[in-house]
Amino acid sequence: MDFRATWTCPGPDGLTDEHAVAFDRGRQRRVLIVPALFEEQNRTRRLLVETMRRLDAAGIDSFLPDLPGCNESPQDLARQSLHSWRQAMADAARQLGANAVLAVRGGALVLPAHLPGQVLEPVAGATLLRQLLRARVLAAREAGDHASIDALLDQGRERGLVLAGYRLAPAMIAGLESALPAHEGQRTILLAELGGGAAPWSRAEPGESAQQSTALARIVAA
Amino acid sequence: MISGGAMRVNAVASDETDDRLRAILRDVLGLSAETVAGFDAGTALFGALPELDSMAVAGLLTEIEDRFGIVIDDDEIDGEVLETYGALLAFTAARVG
Incomplete structure:
Protein backbone atom coordinates (compact mmCIF):
# COMPACT_ATOMS: atom_id res chain seq x y z
CA MET A 1 0.00 0.00 0.00
CA ASP A 2 1.55 3.33 -0.98
CA PHE A 3 -0.63 5.65 1.10
CA ARG A 4 -1.73 7.71 -1.84
CA ALA A 5 -4.28 7.72 -4.56
CA THR A 6 -4.79 9.87 -7.63
CA TRP A 7 -8.09 11.18 -8.85
CA THR A 8 -8.97 13.75 -11.48
CA CYS A 9 -11.12 16.81 -11.64
CA PRO A 10 -11.64 19.54 -14.24
CA GLY A 11 -8.94 22.21 -14.31
CA PRO A 12 -8.30 25.17 -16.60
CA ASP A 13 -6.52 22.92 -19.13
CA GLY A 14 -8.78 19.91 -18.95
CA LEU A 15 -8.76 17.06 -16.48
CA THR A 16 -6.13 17.48 -13.78
CA ASP A 17 -4.59 14.81 -11.57
CA GLU A 18 -5.13 15.44 -7.88
CA HIS A 19 -3.65 13.73 -4.85
CA ALA A 20 -5.24 11.99 -1.89
CA VAL A 21 -3.74 10.35 1.16
CA ALA A 22 -5.15 6.82 0.93
CA PHE A 23 -5.40 3.72 3.08
CA ASP A 24 -6.83 1.47 0.39
CA ARG A 25 -6.85 -2.31 0.74
CA GLY A 26 -9.93 -2.76 -1.42
CA ARG A 27 -12.19 -3.32 1.53
CA GLN A 28 -15.92 -2.87 1.60
CA ARG A 29 -16.14 0.25 3.74
CA ARG A 30 -14.54 3.27 2.06
CA VAL A 31 -14.67 6.68 3.74
CA LEU A 32 -13.98 9.95 1.93
CA ILE A 33 -12.63 12.58 4.34
CA VAL A 34 -13.43 16.12 3.23
CA PRO A 35 -10.83 18.32 4.91
CA ALA A 36 -11.28 21.58 6.75
CA LEU A 37 -10.55 24.76 4.79
CA PHE A 38 -7.51 27.05 4.66
CA GLU A 39 -5.40 27.20 7.82
CA GLU A 40 -7.70 24.73 9.56
CA GLN A 41 -6.81 22.18 6.91
CA ASN A 42 -3.19 22.22 8.08
CA ARG A 43 -4.10 22.26 11.73
CA THR A 44 -6.34 19.21 11.46
CA ARG A 45 -4.22 17.15 9.06
CA ARG A 46 -2.39 15.22 11.75
CA LEU A 47 -5.66 14.45 13.55
CA LEU A 48 -7.13 13.12 10.30
CA VAL A 49 -4.16 11.04 9.17
CA GLU A 50 -3.92 9.48 12.63
CA THR A 51 -7.65 8.78 12.45
CA MET A 52 -7.10 7.12 9.05
CA ARG A 53 -4.44 4.84 10.54
CA ARG A 54 -6.90 3.73 13.18
CA LEU A 55 -9.64 3.18 10.60
CA ASP A 56 -7.17 1.09 8.60
CA ALA A 57 -6.53 -1.03 11.68
CA ALA A 58 -10.29 -1.37 12.11
CA GLY A 59 -10.65 -2.73 8.56
CA ILE A 60 -11.93 0.45 6.91
CA ASP A 61 -10.41 2.15 3.86
CA SER A 62 -10.18 5.93 3.87
CA PHE A 63 -9.15 8.75 1.53
CA LEU A 64 -8.14 12.32 2.28
CA PRO A 65 -8.11 14.27 -1.00
CA ASP A 66 -6.52 17.68 -1.47
CA LEU A 67 -8.91 20.48 -2.20
CA PRO A 68 -7.84 21.80 -5.64
CA GLY A 69 -5.34 24.63 -5.18
CA CYS A 70 -4.19 23.34 -1.76
CA ASN A 71 -1.38 21.05 -0.61
CA GLU A 72 -0.08 18.91 -3.50
CA SER A 73 -2.66 20.14 -6.00
CA PRO A 74 -1.25 21.47 -9.29
CA GLN A 75 -4.18 23.86 -9.60
CA ASP A 76 -4.34 27.55 -8.78
CA LEU A 77 -6.18 28.40 -5.56
CA ALA A 78 -7.12 31.79 -7.01
CA ARG A 79 -9.34 30.02 -9.57
CA GLN A 80 -11.24 27.95 -7.03
CA SER A 81 -14.65 28.52 -5.50
CA LEU A 82 -16.75 26.54 -3.06
CA HIS A 83 -18.63 25.34 -6.12
CA SER A 84 -15.47 23.96 -7.76
CA TRP A 85 -14.45 22.31 -4.49
CA ARG A 86 -17.91 20.75 -4.10
CA GLN A 87 -17.65 19.40 -7.64
CA ALA A 88 -14.12 18.12 -6.95
CA MET A 89 -15.14 16.31 -3.77
CA ALA A 90 -18.03 14.68 -5.66
CA ASP A 91 -15.55 13.59 -8.37
CA ALA A 92 -13.16 12.22 -5.72
CA ALA A 93 -15.96 10.33 -4.00
CA ARG A 94 -17.04 8.70 -7.22
CA GLN A 95 -13.58 7.83 -8.55
CA LEU A 96 -12.27 6.54 -5.23
CA GLY A 97 -15.38 4.47 -4.72
CA ALA A 98 -16.29 6.06 -1.40
CA ASN A 99 -19.46 4.86 0.24
CA ALA A 100 -19.28 7.07 3.34
CA VAL A 101 -18.08 10.58 4.16
CA LEU A 102 -16.48 12.38 7.08
CA ALA A 103 -16.44 16.16 6.61
CA VAL A 104 -14.46 18.36 8.96
CA ARG A 105 -15.40 21.97 9.86
CA GLY A 106 -15.61 23.93 6.59
CA GLY A 107 -15.46 20.63 4.70
CA ALA A 108 -19.17 20.47 5.49
CA LEU A 109 -19.66 23.33 3.01
CA VAL A 110 -18.43 21.17 0.12
CA LEU A 111 -19.16 17.55 1.08
CA PRO A 112 -20.91 15.07 -1.21
CA ALA A 113 -24.17 15.20 0.71
CA HIS A 114 -25.54 11.98 -0.79
CA LEU A 115 -23.07 9.81 1.15
CA PRO A 116 -23.91 8.67 4.68
CA GLY A 117 -21.47 9.53 7.43
CA GLN A 118 -20.51 12.30 9.81
CA VAL A 119 -19.58 15.97 9.99
CA LEU A 120 -17.14 17.10 12.68
CA GLU A 121 -18.00 20.53 14.18
CA PRO A 122 -19.39 22.01 10.93
CA VAL A 123 -18.87 25.74 10.53
CA ALA A 124 -20.49 28.41 8.38
CA GLY A 125 -18.46 30.01 5.60
CA LEU A 180 -23.87 27.07 5.33
CA PRO A 181 -22.91 23.49 6.19
CA ALA A 182 -24.69 21.31 3.64
CA HIS A 183 -24.91 18.07 5.56
CA GLU A 184 -28.22 16.29 5.34
CA GLY A 185 -28.62 13.22 7.45
CA GLN A 186 -24.95 12.86 8.33
CA ARG A 187 -24.37 12.72 12.08
CA THR A 188 -22.85 15.82 13.66
CA ILE A 189 -19.85 15.05 15.87
CA LEU A 190 -19.05 17.62 18.55
CA LEU A 191 -15.56 18.29 19.82
CA ALA A 192 -16.69 17.24 23.30
CA GLU A 193 -17.27 13.69 21.95
CA LEU A 194 -13.56 13.36 21.18
CA GLY A 195 -12.70 13.06 24.85
CA GLY A 196 -11.90 16.66 25.68
CA GLY A 197 -8.84 18.69 24.88
CA ALA A 198 -8.39 21.73 22.69
CA ALA A 199 -9.93 21.99 19.23
CA PRO A 200 -7.08 21.21 16.83
CA TRP A 201 -8.51 23.60 14.21
CA SER A 202 -8.28 26.59 16.54
CA ARG A 203 -4.77 25.90 17.76
CA ALA A 204 -2.29 28.47 16.52
CA GLU A 205 0.56 26.09 17.36
CA PRO A 206 0.80 22.50 16.17
CA GLY A 207 -0.20 19.73 18.49
CA GLU A 208 -1.86 16.36 18.37
CA SER A 209 -3.95 14.15 20.56
CA ALA A 210 -3.97 10.39 20.22
CA GLN A 211 -7.11 10.38 22.30
CA GLN A 212 -8.98 12.58 19.82
CA SER A 213 -7.93 10.46 16.81
CA THR A 214 -8.95 7.28 18.59
CA ALA A 215 -12.33 8.72 19.56
CA LEU A 216 -12.95 10.05 16.04
CA ALA A 217 -12.04 6.73 14.42
CA ARG A 218 -14.32 4.89 16.84
CA ILE A 219 -17.28 7.11 15.93
CA VAL A 220 -16.64 6.77 12.19
CA ALA A 221 -16.20 3.00 12.47
CA ALA A 222 -19.34 2.48 14.59
CA MET B 1 -9.58 23.93 33.83
CA ILE B 2 -6.65 25.77 35.30
CA SER B 3 -5.07 24.31 38.42
CA GLY B 4 -5.63 26.05 41.73
CA GLY B 5 -2.32 27.86 41.66
CA ALA B 6 -3.38 30.53 39.15
CA MET B 7 -2.43 34.07 40.10
CA ARG B 8 -5.76 35.80 40.41
CA VAL B 9 -6.64 39.07 38.77
CA ASN B 10 -9.68 39.70 40.92
CA ALA B 11 -9.76 43.44 40.38
CA VAL B 12 -11.29 43.18 36.94
CA ALA B 13 -13.05 39.83 36.60
CA SER B 14 -14.59 36.90 38.42
CA ASP B 15 -12.46 33.83 39.04
CA GLU B 16 -14.60 31.94 36.53
CA THR B 17 -13.98 34.41 33.71
CA ASP B 18 -10.31 34.46 34.64
CA ASP B 19 -10.08 30.64 34.52
CA ARG B 20 -11.94 30.39 31.22
CA LEU B 21 -9.78 33.03 29.57
CA ARG B 22 -6.60 31.27 30.74
CA ALA B 23 -7.95 28.00 29.33
CA ILE B 24 -8.60 29.67 25.97
CA LEU B 25 -5.04 31.03 25.85
CA ARG B 26 -3.72 27.60 26.75
CA ASP B 27 -5.79 25.81 24.10
CA VAL B 28 -5.38 28.27 21.24
CA LEU B 29 -1.70 29.03 21.75
CA GLY B 30 -0.68 25.56 22.86
CA LEU B 31 0.77 26.93 26.11
CA SER B 32 1.23 24.72 29.15
CA ALA B 33 -1.18 24.92 32.08
CA GLU B 34 1.74 26.08 34.25
CA THR B 35 2.56 28.93 31.89
CA VAL B 36 -0.97 30.30 31.78
CA ALA B 37 -1.43 29.81 35.55
CA GLY B 38 1.61 32.06 35.98
CA PHE B 39 0.02 34.97 34.06
CA ASP B 40 -0.75 38.05 36.14
CA ALA B 41 -2.35 41.33 35.13
CA GLY B 42 0.93 42.70 33.86
CA THR B 43 2.02 39.68 31.80
CA ALA B 44 2.75 40.91 28.28
CA LEU B 45 0.90 39.12 25.44
CA PHE B 46 0.89 40.53 21.89
CA GLY B 47 4.46 41.26 20.90
CA ALA B 48 5.86 39.24 23.80
CA LEU B 49 4.50 35.75 23.11
CA PRO B 50 5.96 34.40 19.86
CA GLU B 51 2.86 32.22 19.47
CA LEU B 52 0.61 35.27 19.25
CA ASP B 53 0.75 36.50 15.65
CA SER B 54 -2.18 38.17 13.88
CA MET B 55 -3.72 34.86 12.77
CA ALA B 56 -3.48 33.58 16.34
CA VAL B 57 -5.07 36.76 17.67
CA ALA B 58 -7.93 36.34 15.19
CA GLY B 59 -8.36 32.75 16.38
CA LEU B 60 -8.18 33.84 19.98
CA LEU B 61 -10.92 36.45 19.52
CA THR B 62 -13.15 33.94 17.74
CA GLU B 63 -12.62 31.41 20.51
CA ILE B 64 -13.41 34.05 23.17
CA GLU B 65 -16.63 34.87 21.29
CA ASP B 66 -17.59 31.19 21.03
CA ARG B 67 -16.83 30.16 24.57
CA PHE B 68 -18.27 33.24 26.28
CA GLY B 69 -21.17 33.66 23.84
CA ILE B 70 -20.29 37.29 23.11
CA VAL B 71 -19.66 39.29 19.95
CA ILE B 72 -16.54 41.38 19.68
CA ASP B 73 -16.62 44.40 17.38
CA ASP B 74 -13.37 44.44 15.47
CA ASP B 75 -13.15 48.20 15.71
CA GLU B 76 -12.74 47.79 19.46
CA ILE B 77 -9.61 45.73 19.05
CA ASP B 78 -6.42 47.68 19.23
CA GLY B 79 -2.92 46.97 20.43
CA GLU B 80 -3.77 47.94 24.00
CA VAL B 81 -6.43 45.26 24.45
CA LEU B 82 -3.86 42.59 23.71
CA GLU B 83 -0.89 44.19 25.37
CA THR B 84 -1.24 42.43 28.72
CA TYR B 85 -3.22 39.59 30.22
CA GLY B 86 -4.92 42.06 32.58
CA ALA B 87 -6.09 44.23 29.66
CA LEU B 88 -7.48 41.26 27.74
CA LEU B 89 -9.24 39.97 30.85
CA ALA B 90 -10.77 43.38 31.60
CA PHE B 91 -11.90 43.67 27.97
CA THR B 92 -13.48 40.20 28.04
CA ALA B 93 -15.08 40.66 31.47
CA ALA B 94 -16.67 43.95 30.41
CA ARG B 95 -18.41 42.14 27.54
CA VAL B 96 -19.40 39.07 29.50
CA GLY B 97 -21.23 41.43 31.90
Missing part, protein backbone atom coordinates in the same frame (compact mmCIF):
# COMPACT_ATOMS: atom_id res chain seq x y z
CA ALA A 126 -19.04 33.46 7.09
CA THR A 127 -17.36 32.40 10.34
CA LEU A 128 -14.25 31.21 8.50
CA LEU A 129 -14.17 34.32 6.34
CA ARG A 130 -14.52 36.61 9.35
CA GLN A 131 -11.56 35.03 11.06
CA LEU A 132 -9.38 35.40 7.96
CA LEU A 133 -10.47 39.03 7.53
CA ARG A 134 -9.79 39.70 11.18
CA ALA A 135 -6.25 38.40 10.93
CA ARG A 136 -5.68 40.62 7.92
CA VAL A 137 -7.08 43.71 9.67
CA LEU A 138 -5.04 43.06 12.81
CA ALA A 139 -1.85 42.63 10.81
CA ALA A 140 -2.60 45.87 8.95
CA ARG A 141 -3.20 47.74 12.21
CA GLU A 142 0.06 46.45 13.56
CA ALA A 143 1.70 48.04 10.54
CA GLY A 144 -0.11 51.31 11.32
CA ASP A 145 -2.72 50.97 8.56
CA HIS A 146 -6.33 51.25 9.66
CA ALA A 147 -8.11 48.89 7.33
CA SER A 148 -11.71 47.95 8.07
CA ILE A 149 -13.31 44.57 7.56
CA ASP A 150 -16.12 46.09 5.49
CA ALA A 151 -13.71 47.86 3.14
CA LEU A 152 -11.66 44.69 2.74
CA LEU A 153 -14.78 42.68 2.02
CA ASP A 154 -15.87 45.13 -0.68
CA GLN A 155 -12.45 44.79 -2.25
CA GLY A 156 -12.64 41.00 -2.00
CA ARG A 157 -16.03 40.83 -3.67
CA GLU A 158 -14.74 42.86 -6.60
CA ARG A 159 -11.15 41.80 -7.08
CA GLY A 160 -10.44 38.97 -4.68
CA LEU A 161 -8.17 39.11 -1.62
CA VAL A 162 -5.09 37.51 -0.16
CA LEU A 163 -6.07 36.34 3.33
CA ALA A 164 -3.59 34.60 5.62
CA GLY A 165 -1.52 33.89 2.51
CA TYR A 166 -4.42 32.37 0.58
CA ARG A 167 -5.33 34.12 -2.67
CA LEU A 168 -9.11 33.97 -2.81
CA ALA A 169 -11.14 34.76 -5.92
CA PRO A 170 -14.23 36.99 -5.76
CA ALA A 171 -16.31 33.82 -6.26
CA MET A 172 -14.66 32.18 -3.25
CA ILE A 173 -15.28 35.27 -1.10
CA ALA A 174 -18.92 35.43 -2.20
CA GLY A 175 -19.35 31.71 -1.59
CA LEU A 176 -17.92 31.90 1.91
CA GLU A 177 -20.09 34.86 2.80
CA SER A 178 -23.26 32.87 2.38
CA ALA A 179 -22.42 29.16 2.51
Whole structure:
Protein backbone atom coordinates (compact mmCIF):
# COMPACT_ATOMS: atom_id res chain seq x y z
CA MET A 1 0.00 0.00 0.00
CA ASP A 2 1.55 3.33 -0.98
CA PHE A 3 -0.63 5.65 1.10
CA ARG A 4 -1.73 7.71 -1.84
CA ALA A 5 -4.28 7.72 -4.56
CA THR A 6 -4.79 9.87 -7.63
CA TRP A 7 -8.09 11.18 -8.85
CA THR A 8 -8.97 13.75 -11.48
CA CYS A 9 -11.12 16.81 -11.64
CA PRO A 10 -11.64 19.54 -14.24
CA GLY A 11 -8.94 22.21 -14.31
CA PRO A 12 -8.30 25.17 -16.60
CA ASP A 13 -6.52 22.92 -19.13
CA GLY A 14 -8.78 19.91 -18.95
CA LEU A 15 -8.76 17.06 -16.48
CA THR A 16 -6.13 17.48 -13.78
CA ASP A 17 -4.59 14.81 -11.57
CA GLU A 18 -5.13 15.44 -7.88
CA HIS A 19 -3.65 13.73 -4.85
CA ALA A 20 -5.24 11.99 -1.89
CA VAL A 21 -3.74 10.35 1.16
CA ALA A 22 -5.15 6.82 0.93
CA PHE A 23 -5.40 3.72 3.08
CA ASP A 24 -6.83 1.47 0.39
CA ARG A 25 -6.85 -2.31 0.74
CA GLY A 26 -9.93 -2.76 -1.42
CA ARG A 27 -12.19 -3.32 1.53
CA GLN A 28 -15.92 -2.87 1.60
CA ARG A 29 -16.14 0.25 3.74
CA ARG A 30 -14.54 3.27 2.06
CA VAL A 31 -14.67 6.68 3.74
CA LEU A 32 -13.98 9.95 1.93
CA ILE A 33 -12.63 12.58 4.34
CA VAL A 34 -13.43 16.12 3.23
CA PRO A 35 -10.83 18.32 4.91
CA ALA A 36 -11.28 21.58 6.75
CA LEU A 37 -10.55 24.76 4.79
CA PHE A 38 -7.51 27.05 4.66
CA GLU A 39 -5.40 27.20 7.82
CA GLU A 40 -7.70 24.73 9.56
CA GLN A 41 -6.81 22.18 6.91
CA ASN A 42 -3.19 22.22 8.08
CA ARG A 43 -4.10 22.26 11.73
CA THR A 44 -6.34 19.21 11.46
CA ARG A 45 -4.22 17.15 9.06
CA ARG A 46 -2.39 15.22 11.75
CA LEU A 47 -5.66 14.45 13.55
CA LEU A 48 -7.13 13.12 10.30
CA VAL A 49 -4.16 11.04 9.17
CA GLU A 50 -3.92 9.48 12.63
CA THR A 51 -7.65 8.78 12.45
CA MET A 52 -7.10 7.12 9.05
CA ARG A 53 -4.44 4.84 10.54
CA ARG A 54 -6.90 3.73 13.18
CA LEU A 55 -9.64 3.18 10.60
CA ASP A 56 -7.17 1.09 8.60
CA ALA A 57 -6.53 -1.03 11.68
CA ALA A 58 -10.29 -1.37 12.11
CA GLY A 59 -10.65 -2.73 8.56
CA ILE A 60 -11.93 0.45 6.91
CA ASP A 61 -10.41 2.15 3.86
CA SER A 62 -10.18 5.93 3.87
CA PHE A 63 -9.15 8.75 1.53
CA LEU A 64 -8.14 12.32 2.28
CA PRO A 65 -8.11 14.27 -1.00
CA ASP A 66 -6.52 17.68 -1.47
CA LEU A 67 -8.91 20.48 -2.20
CA PRO A 68 -7.84 21.80 -5.64
CA GLY A 69 -5.34 24.63 -5.18
CA CYS A 70 -4.19 23.34 -1.76
CA ASN A 71 -1.38 21.05 -0.61
CA GLU A 72 -0.08 18.91 -3.50
CA SER A 73 -2.66 20.14 -6.00
CA PRO A 74 -1.25 21.47 -9.29
CA GLN A 75 -4.18 23.86 -9.60
CA ASP A 76 -4.34 27.55 -8.78
CA LEU A 77 -6.18 28.40 -5.56
CA ALA A 78 -7.12 31.79 -7.01
CA ARG A 79 -9.34 30.02 -9.57
CA GLN A 80 -11.24 27.95 -7.03
CA SER A 81 -14.65 28.52 -5.50
CA LEU A 82 -16.75 26.54 -3.06
CA HIS A 83 -18.63 25.34 -6.12
CA SER A 84 -15.47 23.96 -7.76
CA TRP A 85 -14.45 22.31 -4.49
CA ARG A 86 -17.91 20.75 -4.10
CA GLN A 87 -17.65 19.40 -7.64
CA ALA A 88 -14.12 18.12 -6.95
CA MET A 89 -15.14 16.31 -3.77
CA ALA A 90 -18.03 14.68 -5.66
CA ASP A 91 -15.55 13.59 -8.37
CA ALA A 92 -13.16 12.22 -5.72
CA ALA A 93 -15.96 10.33 -4.00
CA ARG A 94 -17.04 8.70 -7.22
CA GLN A 95 -13.58 7.83 -8.55
CA LEU A 96 -12.27 6.54 -5.23
CA GLY A 97 -15.38 4.47 -4.72
CA ALA A 98 -16.29 6.06 -1.40
CA ASN A 99 -19.46 4.86 0.24
CA ALA A 100 -19.28 7.07 3.34
CA VAL A 101 -18.08 10.58 4.16
CA LEU A 102 -16.48 12.38 7.08
CA ALA A 103 -16.44 16.16 6.61
CA VAL A 104 -14.46 18.36 8.96
CA ARG A 105 -15.40 21.97 9.86
CA GLY A 106 -15.61 23.93 6.59
CA GLY A 107 -15.46 20.63 4.70
CA ALA A 108 -19.17 20.47 5.49
CA LEU A 109 -19.66 23.33 3.01
CA VAL A 110 -18.43 21.17 0.12
CA LEU A 111 -19.16 17.55 1.08
CA PRO A 112 -20.91 15.07 -1.21
CA ALA A 113 -24.17 15.20 0.71
CA HIS A 114 -25.54 11.98 -0.79
CA LEU A 115 -23.07 9.81 1.15
CA PRO A 116 -23.91 8.67 4.68
CA GLY A 117 -21.47 9.53 7.43
CA GLN A 118 -20.51 12.30 9.81
CA VAL A 119 -19.58 15.97 9.99
CA LEU A 120 -17.14 17.10 12.68
CA GLU A 121 -18.00 20.53 14.18
CA PRO A 122 -19.39 22.01 10.93
CA VAL A 123 -18.87 25.74 10.53
CA ALA A 124 -20.49 28.41 8.38
CA GLY A 125 -18.46 30.01 5.60
CA ALA A 126 -19.04 33.46 7.09
CA THR A 127 -17.36 32.40 10.34
CA LEU A 128 -14.25 31.21 8.50
CA LEU A 129 -14.17 34.32 6.34
CA ARG A 130 -14.52 36.61 9.35
CA GLN A 131 -11.56 35.03 11.06
CA LEU A 132 -9.38 35.40 7.96
CA LEU A 133 -10.47 39.03 7.53
CA ARG A 134 -9.79 39.70 11.18
CA ALA A 135 -6.25 38.40 10.93
CA ARG A 136 -5.68 40.62 7.92
CA VAL A 137 -7.08 43.71 9.67
CA LEU A 138 -5.04 43.06 12.81
CA ALA A 139 -1.85 42.63 10.81
CA ALA A 140 -2.60 45.87 8.95
CA ARG A 141 -3.20 47.74 12.21
CA GLU A 142 0.06 46.45 13.56
CA ALA A 143 1.70 48.04 10.54
CA GLY A 144 -0.11 51.31 11.32
CA ASP A 145 -2.72 50.97 8.56
CA HIS A 146 -6.33 51.25 9.66
CA ALA A 147 -8.11 48.89 7.33
CA SER A 148 -11.71 47.95 8.07
CA ILE A 149 -13.31 44.57 7.56
CA ASP A 150 -16.12 46.09 5.49
CA ALA A 151 -13.71 47.86 3.14
CA LEU A 152 -11.66 44.69 2.74
CA LEU A 153 -14.78 42.68 2.02
CA ASP A 154 -15.87 45.13 -0.68
CA GLN A 155 -12.45 44.79 -2.25
CA GLY A 156 -12.64 41.00 -2.00
CA ARG A 157 -16.03 40.83 -3.67
CA GLU A 158 -14.74 42.86 -6.60
CA ARG A 159 -11.15 41.80 -7.08
CA GLY A 160 -10.44 38.97 -4.68
CA LEU A 161 -8.17 39.11 -1.62
CA VAL A 162 -5.09 37.51 -0.16
CA LEU A 163 -6.07 36.34 3.33
CA ALA A 164 -3.59 34.60 5.62
CA GLY A 165 -1.52 33.89 2.51
CA TYR A 166 -4.42 32.37 0.58
CA ARG A 167 -5.33 34.12 -2.67
CA LEU A 168 -9.11 33.97 -2.81
CA ALA A 169 -11.14 34.76 -5.92
CA PRO A 170 -14.23 36.99 -5.76
CA ALA A 171 -16.31 33.82 -6.26
CA MET A 172 -14.66 32.18 -3.25
CA ILE A 173 -15.28 35.27 -1.10
CA ALA A 174 -18.92 35.43 -2.20
CA GLY A 175 -19.35 31.71 -1.59
CA LEU A 176 -17.92 31.90 1.91
CA GLU A 177 -20.09 34.86 2.80
CA SER A 178 -23.26 32.87 2.38
CA ALA A 179 -22.42 29.16 2.51
CA LEU A 180 -23.87 27.07 5.33
CA PRO A 181 -22.91 23.49 6.19
CA ALA A 182 -24.69 21.31 3.64
CA HIS A 183 -24.91 18.07 5.56
CA GLU A 184 -28.22 16.29 5.34
CA GLY A 185 -28.62 13.22 7.45
CA GLN A 186 -24.95 12.86 8.33
CA ARG A 187 -24.37 12.72 12.08
CA THR A 188 -22.85 15.82 13.66
CA ILE A 189 -19.85 15.05 15.87
CA LEU A 190 -19.05 17.62 18.55
CA LEU A 191 -15.56 18.29 19.82
CA ALA A 192 -16.69 17.24 23.30
CA GLU A 193 -17.27 13.69 21.95
CA LEU A 194 -13.56 13.36 21.18
CA GLY A 195 -12.70 13.06 24.85
CA GLY A 196 -11.90 16.66 25.68
CA GLY A 197 -8.84 18.69 24.88
CA ALA A 198 -8.39 21.73 22.69
CA ALA A 199 -9.93 21.99 19.23
CA PRO A 200 -7.08 21.21 16.83
CA TRP A 201 -8.51 23.60 14.21
CA SER A 202 -8.28 26.59 16.54
CA ARG A 203 -4.77 25.90 17.76
CA ALA A 204 -2.29 28.47 16.52
CA GLU A 205 0.56 26.09 17.36
CA PRO A 206 0.80 22.50 16.17
CA GLY A 207 -0.20 19.73 18.49
CA GLU A 208 -1.86 16.36 18.37
CA SER A 209 -3.95 14.15 20.56
CA ALA A 210 -3.97 10.39 20.22
CA GLN A 211 -7.11 10.38 22.30
CA GLN A 212 -8.98 12.58 19.82
CA SER A 213 -7.93 10.46 16.81
CA THR A 214 -8.95 7.28 18.59
CA ALA A 215 -12.33 8.72 19.56
CA LEU A 216 -12.95 10.05 16.04
CA ALA A 217 -12.04 6.73 14.42
CA ARG A 218 -14.32 4.89 16.84
CA ILE A 219 -17.28 7.11 15.93
CA VAL A 220 -16.64 6.77 12.19
CA ALA A 221 -16.20 3.00 12.47
CA ALA A 222 -19.34 2.48 14.59
CA MET B 1 -9.58 23.93 33.83
CA ILE B 2 -6.65 25.77 35.30
CA SER B 3 -5.07 24.31 38.42
CA GLY B 4 -5.63 26.05 41.73
CA GLY B 5 -2.32 27.86 41.66
CA ALA B 6 -3.38 30.53 39.15
CA MET B 7 -2.43 34.07 40.10
CA ARG B 8 -5.76 35.80 40.41
CA VAL B 9 -6.64 39.07 38.77
CA ASN B 10 -9.68 39.70 40.92
CA ALA B 11 -9.76 43.44 40.38
CA VAL B 12 -11.29 43.18 36.94
CA ALA B 13 -13.05 39.83 36.60
CA SER B 14 -14.59 36.90 38.42
CA ASP B 15 -12.46 33.83 39.04
CA GLU B 16 -14.60 31.94 36.53
CA THR B 17 -13.98 34.41 33.71
CA ASP B 18 -10.31 34.46 34.64
CA ASP B 19 -10.08 30.64 34.52
CA ARG B 20 -11.94 30.39 31.22
CA LEU B 21 -9.78 33.03 29.57
CA ARG B 22 -6.60 31.27 30.74
CA ALA B 23 -7.95 28.00 29.33
CA ILE B 24 -8.60 29.67 25.97
CA LEU B 25 -5.04 31.03 25.85
CA ARG B 26 -3.72 27.60 26.75
CA ASP B 27 -5.79 25.81 24.10
CA VAL B 28 -5.38 28.27 21.24
CA LEU B 29 -1.70 29.03 21.75
CA GLY B 30 -0.68 25.56 22.86
CA LEU B 31 0.77 26.93 26.11
CA SER B 32 1.23 24.72 29.15
CA ALA B 33 -1.18 24.92 32.08
CA GLU B 34 1.74 26.08 34.25
CA THR B 35 2.56 28.93 31.89
CA VAL B 36 -0.97 30.30 31.78
CA ALA B 37 -1.43 29.81 35.55
CA GLY B 38 1.61 32.06 35.98
CA PHE B 39 0.02 34.97 34.06
CA ASP B 40 -0.75 38.05 36.14
CA ALA B 41 -2.35 41.33 35.13
CA GLY B 42 0.93 42.70 33.86
CA THR B 43 2.02 39.68 31.80
CA ALA B 44 2.75 40.91 28.28
CA LEU B 45 0.90 39.12 25.44
CA PHE B 46 0.89 40.53 21.89
CA GLY B 47 4.46 41.26 20.90
CA ALA B 48 5.86 39.24 23.80
CA LEU B 49 4.50 35.75 23.11
CA PRO B 50 5.96 34.40 19.86
CA GLU B 51 2.86 32.22 19.47
CA LEU B 52 0.61 35.27 19.25
CA ASP B 53 0.75 36.50 15.65
CA SER B 54 -2.18 38.17 13.88
CA MET B 55 -3.72 34.86 12.77
CA ALA B 56 -3.48 33.58 16.34
CA VAL B 57 -5.07 36.76 17.67
CA ALA B 58 -7.93 36.34 15.19
CA GLY B 59 -8.36 32.75 16.38
CA LEU B 60 -8.18 33.84 19.98
CA LEU B 61 -10.92 36.45 19.52
CA THR B 62 -13.15 33.94 17.74
CA GLU B 63 -12.62 31.41 20.51
CA ILE B 64 -13.41 34.05 23.17
CA GLU B 65 -16.63 34.87 21.29
CA ASP B 66 -17.59 31.19 21.03
CA ARG B 67 -16.83 30.16 24.57
CA PHE B 68 -18.27 33.24 26.28
CA GLY B 69 -21.17 33.66 23.84
CA ILE B 70 -20.29 37.29 23.11
CA VAL B 71 -19.66 39.29 19.95
CA ILE B 72 -16.54 41.38 19.68
CA ASP B 73 -16.62 44.40 17.38
CA ASP B 74 -13.37 44.44 15.47
CA ASP B 75 -13.15 48.20 15.71
CA GLU B 76 -12.74 47.79 19.46
CA ILE B 77 -9.61 45.73 19.05
CA ASP B 78 -6.42 47.68 19.23
CA GLY B 79 -2.92 46.97 20.43
CA GLU B 80 -3.77 47.94 24.00
CA VAL B 81 -6.43 45.26 24.45
CA LEU B 82 -3.86 42.59 23.71
CA GLU B 83 -0.89 44.19 25.37
CA THR B 84 -1.24 42.43 28.72
CA TYR B 85 -3.22 39.59 30.22
CA GLY B 86 -4.92 42.06 32.58
CA ALA B 87 -6.09 44.23 29.66
CA LEU B 88 -7.48 41.26 27.74
CA LEU B 89 -9.24 39.97 30.85
CA ALA B 90 -10.77 43.38 31.60
CA PHE B 91 -11.90 43.67 27.97
CA THR B 92 -13.48 40.20 28.04
CA ALA B 93 -15.08 40.66 31.47
CA ALA B 94 -16.67 43.95 30.41
CA ARG B 95 -18.41 42.14 27.54
CA VAL B 96 -19.40 39.07 29.50
CA GLY B 97 -21.23 41.43 31.90
